[in-house]
Amino acid sequence: MNINVTSRGDIHVLELSGELDYHSSPELREKLTELTAKQAPKILVNLSGVEYMDSSGIATFVEAFQKTKRYQGRLILAALTATVRGVFEIAKLDSIFEIAPTVAEAAGLLGARA
Amino acid sequence: MEKRFELIATSEVLSPLRKELRQLLTSAGWEKKTVEEVLLVVDEALTNIIRHAYQGQSGKMTVDVNISDDKIEIVLEDQGIKFDPTQVPSPELPRQKPGGLGIHFIRTIMDQVIYEGDKVEGNRLRLVKHK
Numbered sequence: 001m002n003i004n005v006t007s008r009g010d011i012h013v014l015e016l017s018g019e020l021d022y023h024s025s026p027e028l029r030e031k032l033t034e035l036t037a038k039q040a041p042k043i044l045v046n047l048s049g050v051e052y053m054d055s056s057g058i059a060t061f062v063e064a065f066q067k068t069k070r071y072q073g074r075l076i077l078a079a080l081t082a083t084v085r086g087v088f089e090i091a092k093l094d095s096i097f098e099i100a101p102t103v104a105e106a107a108g109l110l111g112a113r114a
Numbered sequence: 115m116e117k118r119f120e121l122i123a124t125s126e127v128l129s130p131l132r133k134e135l136r137q138l139l140t141s142a143g144w145e146k147k148t149v150e151e152v153l154l155v156v157d158e159a160l161t162n163i164i165r166h167a168y169q170g171q172s173g174k175m176t177v178d179v180n181i182s183d184d185k186i187e188i189v190l191e192d193q194g195i196k197f198d199p200t201q202v203p204s205p206e207l208p209r210q211k212p213g214g215l216g217i218h219f220i221r222t223i224m225d226q227v228i229y230e231g232d233k234v235e236g237n238r239l240r241l242v243k244h245k
Contacts, residue, residue, distance in 0.1 A: 053214075055161075055216040062211065066210065066211075087219075091207065091218070091219075
């Protein structure tokens, strides 16, 4: 799992690639916790490079999502691969999270300036 | 086609096992969606062994895979603390708290989930997926 964190205005963008499982999810949790601890208002997670995700990955996003809600922040997941989307669907979480088809649309939802 | 994987109970083995299992199932002609779902199930079951049966301590686990044209059968065994995942209540969905989804994935994806812990010293879980 590779995690690249960048900023685009007030949006923190996490670009993930590789596989997200019980072994790799602690690293993602650490990055997301850093952002939620400082109450980052807008977090965009680009999942286009994630070919595999298990319940550990889902749990990591659920935890971050709950934290952002507590301080009225927003967490948007973008560009899910079919396999990852399928995992969200089995968990019935595709209707709970904000999910955008592309990174550009996610940025638009977060009010990014062109 | 039958294959046995003998593994150390640590999270580092999960990714290499998935890679090998993906190749086996794909070369046996199973479609990508089913392959990925079965990989998820094996991953979740092994994660349960690492977390609950061995509780982070070292131990061994085996995965026996039997693949035919119309059925995938997987048997997982460990020598850890007794843990019967079939007795864990189903979570209420959508679950808005972290955790508790692994067993839901196993039950939802597989056609049969049979715990045979009474037949071994530790745990044995038999998982079957039909085409």
